[in-house]
Amino acid sequence: MKTKSPLSAYILCGGKSSRMGTDKGFVRFRDRSFTDWCLEAARQITKDIHLVTANKKYAQFGYPLVEDIHKNKGPVGGIYTALENSATGWNLILSCDIPGITGSLLNHLFERTPEQTSIAFLSSGSNDYPLVAIYHKNCSKYFSEAIQENDLRLMNVIGKLNYERIEIPFSESHNLNNINTPEELEILKKTRYERYS
Template sequence: MNTQKHISVYILCGGKSSRMQTEKGLVVFNKKPFIEWILDAVKPISNHIFLITENTDYSIYKYPLVADIHKDKGPVGGIHTALTHTNTQQNLILSCDIPMISTHILNRYLINSKVINSNIAFVSDSTRDYPLIGMYSTNNLEKFETAIQQNHLKLMSLIQSSTYHRIQVASRDFDALYNINTQDELQTLIQRKL
C-alpha cells in the first residue's frame, strides 16, 4: 500500500442536504453509507484523513471530525477549514456524495498526475466540472479567507480567479464522478448498478 505522507484528505460532509432531506454522507448505497465508499477509496492514498463535520454520527469511523471555522459557508467554507487545519501543502478535497469514486480514479487523475503541485486541480467530464474532487494547495488559504470575509461563496468563480488545472477524465471513468444530490438520483444509480 503506497500511502502518500505529503497529502491530507478532507471529506466535506456538509450538513443536512435540503435536496436529499437527510445527512448526505450517511445515505446508504449498496449496503454501505456514501462516506464508507469514499473512505475505502482514500485509505490507500493517505494516513491523514479528516471529516469536515460537526455531526458526531460520523465518529463511528474513527477519523477526526473538524468543525467548519465559519458556519454555513458551503464548500468554500469547508475548503477554507481544511486549508487552515492541514499540516500538508497538498490536500485532496472530496464531497461526501460520490459513492462511485475509487482509489484508481483518484490516483490516476489527481495523485499521480503532473498537476499534483498546482494550486488547484480538479476533474471534469465532457459537460461538468467537479471542483469537489480536487487537490488544493495551502497557497490558496488567503484567497479562501478573503472570499469568506467578502461572502463570495461561488466555488468555481473563486477557482477561476486562481491558477488551476482542469483534468479531463476519460469517458469510461465518468461514472466514478457521479454525485448524488437527490433521492431520484440515488434511485437512478441503484438501477444502473443492478
C-alpha cells in the same frame, strides 16, 4: 508527478442535505454509507484523513472530525476549514456524496497534479468536478477573502488561482456523480454500476 509529496484528505460532510432529506454522508448504497465509499477510495492514496463536519455521529468512522470555522458557507467554507487545519501542503478535497469515487481515479488525479499549480480537479471534458480535487494550502487566503466577501461560488474562487483540469475518460465520469436526491439514489440503485478500482 508528485507521488512522494505528503498529502492529507478532507471529506466534506457538512451541508443541510435539504434535497436528500437526510444527512447524505449516512445514505446507504450497496449496503454501505456514502462516507464509507469515499473513505475506501481516499485510503488508497493517504492515511491522513479528516472529516469536515460538526455532526459528532461521524466519529463512528474513526477519523478526526473538523468543525467548520465559518458556519453555513458551503464548500468554500469547508475547503477553507480543511486548508487551515491541514499540516501538509497538498490536500485532497472530496465531497461525501460521491459513492462511485475510486482509488484509481484519485491516484490519477494525484499523479498528474503539477507541482507548480495551486488546484487540480478531475474533469470529463464536459463537466468539472472541483470537489474531487487537490488544493494547496497556499490557497487558504483566497478562500478566506471569498468568505469575507460572501462570494460562495466555488468556481469564482478557483478562477482567481492557478488551476489544472485533469481529464478522465468520459466512460468513467459516472463515477464522479454526486447524489443529491432520493430520486437520484433510486436511479443509481437501478443502474448497472461499474466501479473502477
